Amino acid sequence: MIGEFGAIEWEALKLSLAVASRSVLVSLPFATLVAWLLTRRRFVGRTVLDAFVHLPLVLPPVVVGYLLLVLFGTRGPVGGWLHRQFDIQLVFSTAGAALATAVMSFPLMVRSIRISLESVDRRLEEAARTLGAGPLDRFFSVTLPLMLPGILAGAVTAFAAGLGEFGAVITFVSNIPGETRTLPLALYTAIQSPGGDALAARLALTSFALGLTGLLMSEWLARRLRRYLGQ
Amino acid sequence: MLDVSVSRRQPGFALDASFRVDGPGVVALFGRSGCGKTTLVNVIAGLLPPDSGSVRLGGETLDDVSAGFHLPPERRRIGYVFQDARLFPHRDVEGNLRYGLERAPQQAGAIAFDEVVALLGLAPLLGRRPGQLSGGERQRVAIGRALLAQPRLLLLDEPLASLDATRRDDVLPYLERLHEHYAIPMVYVSHQFDEVMRLATHLVLMDAGRVTASGTLAEVSLHPALRSIVGPEAVGAVLEGEVVGRDEEAGFARLRVGAGTLRILSDEPIGRRLRVQLLARDLILALEEPTGISVRNALPATVVTIAADDRHADLVHLDIGGPRVIARVTQAATRQLGLRSGLPVSVLVKSVSIRGQRHS
Numbered sequence: 001m002i003g004e005f006g007a008i009e010w011e012a013l014k015l016s017l018a019v020a021s022r023s024v025l026v027s028l029p030f031a032t033l034v035a036w037l038l039t040r041r042r043f044v045g046r047t048v049l050d051a052f053v054h055l056p057l058v059l060p061p062v063v064v065g066y067l068l069l070v071l072f073g074t075r076g077p078v079g080g081w082l083h084r085q086f087d088i089q090l091v092f093s094t095a096g097a098a099l100a101t102a103v104m105s106f107p108l109m110v111r112s113i114r115i116s117l118e119s120v121d122r123r124l125e126e127a128a129r130t131l132g133a134g135p136l137d138r139f140f141s142v143t144l145p146l147m148l149p150g151i152l153a154g155a156v157t158a159f160a161a162g163l164g165e166f167g168a169v170i171t172f173v174s175n176i177p178g179e180t181r182t183l184p185l186a187l188y189t190a191i192q193s194p195g196g197d198a199l200a201a202r203l204a205l206t207s208f209a210l211g212l213t214g215l216l217m218s219e220w221l222a223r224r225l226r227r228y229l230g231q
Numbered sequence: 232m233l234d235v236s237v238s239r240r241q242p243g244f245a246l247d248a249s250f251r252v253d254g255p256g257v258v259a260l261f262g263r264s265g266c267g268k269t270t271l272v273n274v275i276a277g278l279l280p281p282d283s284g285s286v287r288l289g290g291e292t293l294d295d296v297s298a299g300f301h302l303p304p305e306r307r308r309i310g311y312v313f314q315d316a317r318l319f320p321h322r323d324v325e326g327n328l329r330y331g332l333e334r335a336p337q338q339a340g341a342i343a344f345d346e347v348v349a350l351l352g353l354a355p356l357l358g359r360r361p362g363q364l365s366g367g368e369r370q371r372v373a374i375g376r377a378l379l380a381q382p383r384l385l386l387l388d389e390p391l392a393s394l395d396a397t398r399r400d401d402v403l404p405y406l407e408r409l410h411e412h413y414a415i416p417m418v419y420v421s422h423q424f425d426e427v428m429r430l431a432t433h434l435v436l437m438d439a440g441r442v443t444a445s446g447t448l449a450e451v452s453l454h455p456a457l458r459s460i461v462g463p464e465a466v467g468a469v470l471e472g473e474v475v476g477r478d479e480e481a482g483f484a485r486l487r488v489g490a491g492t493l494r495i496l497s498d499e500p501i502g503r504r505l506r507v508q509l510l511a512r513d514l515i516l517a518l519e520e521p522t523g524i525s526v527r528n529a530l531p532a533t534v535v536t537i538a539a540d541d542r543h544a545d546l547v548h549l550d551i552g553g554p555r556v557i558a559r560v561t562q563a564a565t566r567q568l569g570l571r572s573g574l575p576v577s578v579l580v581k582s583v584s585i586r587g588q589r590h591s
Binding site for chain 1: 276277278303304305306307308309310311313315317319320321330331334335376377380
């Protein structure tokens with residue numbers, strides 16, 4: 001009825017997984033840092049940083065893609081420098097798709113990490129202090145392990161959302177087969193092409209299965225982690 | 232050894248406390264809940280910086296506000312056993328115990344892992360998670376964890392407060408052994424006088440953020456400030472003495488205190504040093520040693536001072552040949568006996584009302 005799972009589907013699926021995982025890996029340390037700053041530090045410009053981080057939630061994704069294009073295009077201030085210094089080109093590349101995805105899912109990740117950081121019992125950090133642990137030591141030996149469930153939840157949510165990022169990606173890196181054509185872009189292309197109904201259905205089902213697996217896995221992992229933390 | 236003189240203002244509370252203790256020992260910080268004991272301990276630990284004043288330990292300055300100096304807690308090497316244990320939930324018992332050990336300087340004569348495990352009876356718990364421990368077990372692990380960080384001073388903030396009476400009696404012997412075994416000075420926060428009696432060598436009384444008295448346990452037990460904490464019924468001198476004889480048939484030990492001896496019901500052997508508290512309300516004063524009564528103890532004494540305790544009772548301070556005791560008598564009795572300072576009297580006390588307490 002809807003035919004066989006073919007090369008186009010595989011390519012889109014692999015690309016989506018690659019883009020989403022790269023975006024999560026890149027943004028995870030930054031999101032942790034920003035979450036820590038916003039939760040634990042009082043500094044001038046904290047509110048501005050907070051608002052800035054949440055911008056992708058309220059801006060149309062096309063605007064985010066456009067801003068990325070302006071900044072990271074080969075003639076943009078950051079993109080031009082990357083191109084000259086390291087011969088890195090983000091526009092029209094998988095790396096660019098990962099960047100756009102990372103920016104879009106950044107607020108989700110920060111939010112989830114922040115919640116987990118707020119729930120870390122600071123009295124345990126005090127205990128670590130009296131046992132001789134300095135600030136960094138404390139963070140890595142007490143705070144971070146206790147935040148793991150939240151970080152994991154944030155990563156999974158960001159990954160799942162990243163699989164479906166459309167607007168910012170197509171604006172920033174266009175729709176190039178094998179390079180930037182992820183599942184939603186392939187699905188969009190299939191819908192636009194005459195006779196692409198079956199392909200579109202297969203791609204939609206793939207997305208559906210992927211999302212469901214992700215949610216179930218995150219639930220299972222969170223339960224295991226909570227047991228590990230004795231909660 | 233420990234010299235603290237600090238003040239700190241917090242919303243709704245002001246700490247303004249000074250005390251000084253020389254030589255290693257167990258300092259009990261004693262006072263009612265909310266009097267600032269925990270705040271003071273947090274200042275000593277370095278977790279709360281003082282607004283003014285200084286903290287010195289064994290000749291080293293830990294805080295000196297006038298010089299702008301504050302040594303962070305992680306560099307103080309002061310062990311802290313919190314009221315709520317605060318074990319790391321993501322580490323098992325062994326991981327918790329090793330946390331401080333791994334971060335402590337390597338030194339000769341260090342407190343060893345196996346030794347602490349044996350001393351605190353932790354061997355069967357090593358693989359467990361904090362969530363699988365009882366309250367008493369958690370506190371024992373917390374004590375071991377603090378010890379293994381090789382502290383120069385050990386702070387214990389009501390480590391038994393969250394435990395019921397049975398669990399408290401499970402943990403207390405470990406605390407006693409701790410002081411006998413290691414010569415680490417300790418600050419022990421408590422609002423239970425029986426814990427103080429068992430553990431402390433020095434007593435610091437606190438009330439509303441201030442130190443109202445400090446000194447050896449025997450000295451401070453005579454101080455009027457103690458009454459406002461424990462109430463009139465629990466006032467009484469703490470005496471230390473040595474068992475000099477036994478009457479096996481009757482189960483008595485004869486304890487020499489000052490110029491006299493006390494018979495107390497005790498199995499302790501000759502030579503053992505014991506601590507007893509003679510509650511002021513249990514003491515009877517007689518002008519001459521009576522005969523034909525069941526009271527087994529009559530200590531020769533001289534009246535030192537008499538002060539009104541409340542509307543109808545006096546507190547009479549008595550010298551029993553060095554140490555002092557307090558008796559609570561009615562003002563009518565003071566008048567009838569003609570009590571005045573310098574008067575020789577006999578202090579009578581029932582043997583069964585005295586409990587000998589081994590102490591470290």
